[in-house]
Amino acid sequence: MVKRKKPEALLQGWVELSSLPFIYIKINNAINDRHSSIKDISDIISGDPSLTTRLLRLVNSAFYGFPSKIDTVSRAILAVGTNQLRDLALATSVLSLFKGIPAGLVSMESLWRHSVACGLAAKILSTASRREANVERFFTAGIIHDIGRLVIYKMMPDAAHEMILRCRVNNESLYLVEKEVIGFDHADLGRALAQLWNLPASLEEMIACHHSPSEARLYPVEACVVHIADYIAHEMQLGESGEQYIPPLDKKVWKLVGIPETALSFITDPLRAEFEDVVQSLWEL
Numbered sequence: 001m002v003k004r005k006k007p008e009a010l011l012q013g014w015v016e017l018s019s020l021p022f023i024y025i026k027i028n029n030a031i032n033d034r035h036s037s038i039k040d041i042s043d044i045i046s047g048d049p050s051l052t053t054r055l056l057r058l059v060n061s062a063f064y065g066f067p068s069k070i071d072t073v074s075r076a077i078l079a080v081g082t083n084q085l086r087d088l089a090l091a092t093s094v095l096s097l098f099k100g101i102p103a104g105l106v107s108m109e110s111l112w113r114h115s116v117a118c119g120l121a122a123k124i125l126s127t128a129s130r131r132e133a134n135v136e137r138f139f140t141a142g143i144i145h146d147i148g149r150l151v152i153y154k155m156m157p158d159a160a161h162e163m164i165l166r167c168r169v170n171n172e173s174l175y176l177v178e179k180e181v182i183g184f185d186h187a188d189l190g191r192a193l194a195q196l197w198n199l200p201a202s203l204e205e206m207i208a209c210h211h212s213p214s215e216a217r218l219y220p221v222e223a224c225v226v227h228i229a230d231y232i233a234h235e236m237q238l239g240e241s242g243e244q245y246i247p248p249l250d251k252k253v254w255k256l257v258g259i260p261e262t263a264l265s266f267i268t269d270p271l272r273a274e275f276e277d278v279v280q281s282l283w284e285l
């Protein structure tokens with residue numbers, strides 16, 4: 001019998017989580033301060049050498065495919081944009097959380113790969129479907145979408161083990177079993193974390209509604225993008241989230257996103273082309 005806790009209680013047990021968006025908040029405050037310059041924002045990022053390395057590796061990967069190397073943070077800001085680099089800072093910081101968690105029935109490296117695949121698919125979809133100025137926020141949403149599962153694997157490893165085994169024996173879907181066994185699912189946990197981190201409402205809904213986009217109240221299109229991206233990551237078997245079946249795709253999402261279902265190869269082809277390079281640029285860090 002699994003002892004039930006509230007999502008907030010589970011999150012508070014993981015100390016590193018609460019301090020994680022520190023740099024994101026600092027960059028955000030600088031962006032919102034009209035006296036701040038690009039140099040101020042660049043100084044904030046450069047003050048964290050590991051973040052700087054991660055960002056420059058990502059900016060120089062197939063994620064952008066820039067023709068020449070970008071070797072400083074200020075050049076990265078000019079090439080990518082301040083809001084965009086802020087969102088990538090959050091994404092790469094979250095990716096560093098996956099390290100050091102022992103593998104159970106699912107390896108954290110494969111969950112990490114699944115998150116990167118979902119992030120890239122969301123970025124490519126948002127580029128294809130709308131005139132989106134900040135496609136990086138979709139990448140970030142994809143990176144964070146299953147963070148609740150990472151929390152369950154780290155904080156409740158025995159319950160996670162039990163639930164995955166039960167799904168395998170009874171042919172059930174993990175995201176449905178989570179709710180029954182622990183009282184909430186990983187998307188609920190993701191919402192609680194987005195609130196704890198004070199993330200924008202759009203990111204919160206993209207994370208919270210990635211299995212149920214019809215429940216998104218404020219940002220239904222954004223939620224649909226991450227829902228489709230998650231489906232594509234499962235379908236292409238890029239990494240693993242713990243689900244043995246591909247979570248069902250809500251057929252209504254295509255119309256909302258504004259691209260035909262038949263255009264899937266416009267997403268899967270560039271995803272295949274970018275995926276390994278982005279994975280390699282970030283995993284060994």
Ligand SMILES: [Fe+2]
Pocket residue numbers: 145146175186210211230241
């Ligand atoms: Fe999920």
Ligand SMILES: [Fe+2]
Pocket residue numbers: 114118145146230241
């Ligand atoms: Fe997922």
